[in-house]
Amino acid sequence: MNNTILSITIALIFGIGTFLILRRDIIKIIIGLSLISHAVNMLIVSTGVFDGEKAPIITDSHHGSGSEIIFTDKLSEGILAPIVPSGMETPFVDPLVQALVLTAIVISLATTAFILILAYRIHEEYGTTDIRKLRRLRG
Amino acid sequence: MNIQEHLPILVIAIPILMSALMIMLRSRPTFQKTLNIIVSALILIMSVILLLQVWNSGIQVYEVGEWGKYGIMLVADLLGSGMVVLSSGISLLALIYSLDYIEGKSLNTTYHSLFNLLVAGLNGTFLTGDIFNMFVFFEILLLSSCGLVVASENGGVTKVSDKMEATFKYLILNIIGSMLMLVAVASLYATVGTLNMADLSVKISALSQAGTMPWHIYFIALLFIIVFGNKAAIFPLHYWLPDVHPTAPSPISAMLSGVMIKVGAYGILRIYFLVFKDALFLLQPIIILLALITIAIGAIAAVGQKDVKRLLAYSSVSQIGYVFLGIGMGTAYALAASLVYLVNHAIAKSMLFLTSGGIIHHAGTRDMHQMGGMVKSAPLMSSMFLIGAMSIAGLPPLGGFIAKFVLFDAAILGEYYLPVLIGFAFAVFTIFYMFRAWLLMFWGEVRDSEKYGPYSSHGLSPMITVPIIILAAAVLVLGVYSEPLIALSSEIANQLLDPQPYINAVLGGSVR
Numbered sequence: 001m002n003n004t005i006l007s008i009t010i011a012l013i014f015g016i017g018t019f020l021i022l023r024r025d026i027i028k029i030i031i032g033l034s035l036i037s038h039a040v041n042m043l044i045v046s047t048g049v050f051d052g053e054k055a056p057i058i059t060d061s062h063h064g065s066g067s068e069i070i071f072t073d074k075l076s077e078g079i080l081a082p083i084v085p086s087g088m089e090t091p092f093v094d095p096l097v098q099a100l101v102l103t104a105i106v107i108s109l110a111t112t113a114f115i116l117i118l119a120y121r122i123h124e125e126y127g128t129t130d131i132r133k134l135r136r137l138r139g
Numbered sequence: 140m141n142i143q144e145h146l147p148i149l150v151i152a153i154p155i156l157m158s159a160l161m162i163m164l165r166s167r168p169t170f171q172k173t174l175n176i177i178v179s180a181l182i183l184i185m186s187v188i189l190l191l192q193v194w195n196s197g198i199q200v201y202e203v204g205e206w207g208k209y210g211i212m213l214v215a216d217l218l219g220s221g222m223v224v225l226s227s228g229i230s231l232l233a234l235i236y237s238l239d240y241i242e243g244k245s246l247n248t249t250y251h252s253l254f255n256l257l258v259a260g261l262n263g264t265f266l267t268g269d270i271f272n273m274f275v276f277f278e279i280l281l282l283s284s285c286g287l288v289v290a291s292e293n294g295g296v297t298k299v300s301d302k303m304e305a306t307f308k309y310l311i312l313n314i315i316g317s318m319l320m321l322v323a324v325a326s327l328y329a330t331v332g333t334l335n336m337a338d339l340s341v342k343i344s345a346l347s348q349a350g351t352m353p354w355h356i357y358f359i360a361l362l363f364i365i366v367f368g369n370k371a372a373i374f375p376l377h378y379w380l381p382d383v384h385p386t387a388p389s390p391i392s393a394m395l396s397g398v399m400i401k402v403g404a405y406g407i408l409r410i411y412f413l414v415f416k417d418a419l420f421l422l423q424p425i426i427i428l429l430a431l432i433t434i435a436i437g438a439i440a441a442v443g444q445k446d447v448k449r450l451l452a453y454s455s456v457s458q459i460g461y462v463f464l465g466i467g468m469g470t471a472y473a474l475a476a477s478l479v480y481l482v483n484h485a486i487a488k489s490m491l492f493l494t495s496g497g498i499i500h501h502a503g504t505r506d507m508h509q510m511g512g513m514v515k516s517a518p519l520m521s522s523m524f525l526i527g528a529m530s531i532a533g534l535p536p537l538g539g540f541i542a543k544f545v546l547f548d549a550a551i552l553g554e555y556y557l558p559v560l561i562g563f564a565f566a567v568f569t570i571f572y573m574f575r576a577w578l579l580m581f582w583g584e585v586r587d588s589e590k591y592g593p594y595s596s597h598g599l600s601p602m603i604t605v606p607i608i609i610l611a612a613a614v615l616v617l618g619v620y621s622e623p624l625i626a627l628s629s630e631i632a633n634q635l636l637d638p639q640p641y642i643n644a645v646l647g648g649s650v651r
Contacts, residue, residue: 021315026307033314040321047329096209097328100271104321107278111314114282118307125300134304137382 006046013039026119026129030112037108041101048094146189147201147213147266150182150223154259161251168247172238175251179231182258186227190220194627198644200268208335208646214268216641217631218478222265222405225482226398229489230258232606236493237390239602245290253290256283257394264402268645270327270414271334273406274320277370281313284391284399292388296499305386308379316369316376323362326355337645339414340638347417360415360422364429367410371403373463374432377456381440384455385448385505389496392448396455397489401481404462408474412635419469426467431561433460438568442575446505447495450576451488454531457565458484464558465546473549474632479624480546483530483538483617490610491527494520497599497607498580507576512585519599521581523607528573530614533566538617545625 013035020032123129142149157178164171193199193215201213215223234254241250260280267273288309289302328334330353331342346352365376372380380400384392407426411419437457444450462484465477501517502510514521530539543566550559617624634640 021311029311033311033318036315036318040318040325043322044325044328047325096334100325100328103271103275107275107317110282111278111310114285115307115310115314118285118303118310122300122303122307125303134307137301137304137386 003046006042010039010042010046013042024131026122026131029131030115030119033115034108034112037104037112041104041108044101044104045097048097143188143192144199145201146185146192147199147215148203150185150189150227150262151213151259151266153178153182154255154262158252158255158259161255162249165248168243171247171251175255176231176235176238179227179234179258182262183224183227183231186220186223186262189215190217190224193217193220198641200644208333208338211272212268212335212645213266214337214641214645215266216644217627217634218405218408219265221627221631222401223262225401225485226261226265227258229397229485229610230254230261230394232609233390233393233489233493236393236496236603236606237388239600240292240390240496241388242291242293249286250290253283253286257287261398261402265405268336269334270324270336270339270410274317274324277320277402278317280399280402281310281317284395285310287391287394288383288387290388290391292496294500294503296505297386297388301386305379305382309383312369312376312379316366319362320366323359323366326359326362330356330359335645336409336413337638337642340416340642341646343414344417352417356415357418357421360411360418361425363406363410363415364422364425367403367406368429369403370406371400371459371463372456373403373459374429374436377433377436380456381449381452384452384492385446389448389492389499392452392495393489393492396452396492397485400455400459401462401485404459404466404477404481407463407466408635413638413641416638423467423469426463427555427558430460430463430467431558433457433463434562434565435460438565438572441572442568444572445507447498447507447576447580448492448505450507450572451491451495454569454572455484455488457569458488458531461543461546461562464562465549468550468553468555468558470549470553471629471632471636473546473553474635475625475628476542476545476549478628478631479621480542482624482628483542483614486610486613486617487527487530487537487539490607490614491524491531493603493607493610494523494527497603498524501599502580507579510580511583512581514581515585517581519604519607521577523611524581525577526611526614528577530618532570532573534570536615536618538614538621541618541621541625 017032017035017039020028020035023029023032119129122134126134128134157175161171161175164174189199194217199215201215203211203213237250237254238246256279260276260283263276264273264280267276285306288306291297291299291302324334327339331339331346333339333342343352343356369376384395387395411422415422434457437453437455437460441450441453441457444453458480462477462481465473465480497520498510498513498517499505501520502513504510526537530537533539533543547559547563550562
């Protein structure tokens with residue numbers, strides 16, 4: 001249930017972002033790009049083992065032989081690590097996706113800052129933010 | 140603590156460090172320039188040592204942070220370290236060229252810093268063994284190249300508003316490409332739970348052999364065509380290139396057209412032949428089709444141009460199509476041919492863009508119809524442009540001839556007769572538009588050479604001519620004595636088709 005709502009949310013944000021990118025105003029395009037980057041961040045979070053209440057900390061008790069989480073590959077048996085059997089209660093969430101999302105957020109902050117400054121300079125040069133009037137190059 | 144073990148991280152870390160240092164040294168321009176040239180030459184020497192080391196003793200693996208395959212790894216195989224040598228060579232020459240070409244105010248403040256970031260991004264992309272890390276280096280490349288495209292040159296050859304508009308297109312299209320790459324990377328992570336490319340390769344081939352390969356792996360592979368096709372500007376995604384590459388200052392155009400679009404070709408080679416080798420049967424016809432359309436569209440559009448840099452940019456679109464044609468055919472000989480083509484195009488096209496900077500400053504205009512008879516007043520530029528044009532057009536004895544010959548030979552041996560026919564037809568187009576440009580600019584009546592256009596002219600200095608002459612010598616040497624390059628490319632192609640040594644080097648003994 002939780003995952004279904006999450007998927008629908010990601011899809012909706014992607015859709016709204018794409019709609020905004022296809023508008024004519026530069027500012028709307030930039031807002032659309034930010035929305036798409038948020039949707040992608042949510043997608044990355046949802047690819048990890050996702051549960052609302054747990055922390056990304058693996059203690060020794062999880063790493064021992066008693067737990068069902070597999071940490072090393074056994075390719076001959078078709079087991080790919082790190083993996084959690086379906087239906088099993090996970091004691092932690094995936095720590096890697098948070099690192100990935102943090103990187104993606106920082107990068108999207110940098111690109112958004114750059115593109116906002118560029119939009120400001122374009123407004124200074126052309127006196128408009130309508131991309132139909134920005135056609136001096138032939139493309 | 141042997142310094143040679145640390146070469147893969149040094150060629151990335153030193154430019155990043157220099158980029159911070161250059162901002163601090165902005166009040167001492169002379170020291171800044173000297174230091175940057177020395178460090179660039181040092182990076183070139185280090186990359187050559189790295190290539191020799193890889194050639195002699197196999198693939199070098201560098202674990203950053205000792206986390207094994209769960210952390211970030213730098214892997215220097217022959218393809219990666221060869222591309223690093225190519226990019227650091229061209230970037231050293233472009234840097235020397237830009238010291239006199241870029242306007243002083245822009246040069247002393249941010250130019251050196253951004254240029255070092257660009258070098259770091261290129262080296263990082265070529266050496267990383269981690270697919271998410273490749274995304275991070277793509278973003279470093281994107282932002283630093285955007286900052287460099289808007290740098291202003293001496294004489295105001297390009298209007299500021301043009302630069303803004305071109306950068307806006309470049310930035311928007313490449314951000315969308317990066318977002319698609321993140322979606323693809325996240326989907327790969329959700330499917331097989333790893334980001335290391337060698338690990339991905341092992342797990343996907345294990346899934347494929349067990350017969351449980353999920354169907355969406357094919358869609359992820361198709362998404363990567365969009366991502367790398369956008370970087371390399373192949374057919375449906377090439378519209379930004381003819382705006383961005385001409386509006387950038389000439390040394391940056393040389394970097395963009397010479398090395399940056401090769402990043403897309405490198406990504407396709409790396410990702411498809413390592414990770415998605417089980418999906419290649421589906422992808423190869425698509426790549427060949429897109430490559431042929433790219434060749435045709437680039438060549439046809441280049442014929443009608445009157446701006447010299449725009450013609451060269453459309454020519455880049457056409458030539459990257461030939462590289463992708465070789466990649467699409469996928470035999471060992473075709474891959475080697477495609478790599479030979481890539482190196483030859485990188486050197487000849489960067490030389491042509493550097494030469495076009497000199498031509499524009501001599502003539503004071505970018506419109507080829509307003510130039511004419513410059514063969515007497517600019518003999519050096521004229522002969523250099525002729526060498527570059529002959530190499531791109533594929534006339535012997537220059538490097539481009541060997542590249543085209545090997546590529547068509549590989550295609551005929553692989554029985555791809557229709558692609559050869561189309562490629563050959565548009566190779567004739569290449570000869571036509573390149574010599575039309577040369578005739579328009581250097582032959583014919585001498586025009587009023589002082590007052591062509593609104594730009595102030597800027598004399599040629601050794602800083603500008605020496606890099607062009609070095610690149611022209613490289614083009615000649617690659618044409619006359621091409622055996623080492625072909626041998627290296629064949630070795631790289633064999634490594635690409637058999638990735639087991641790569642996987643063993645990355646995964647062997649690294650699991651904690």
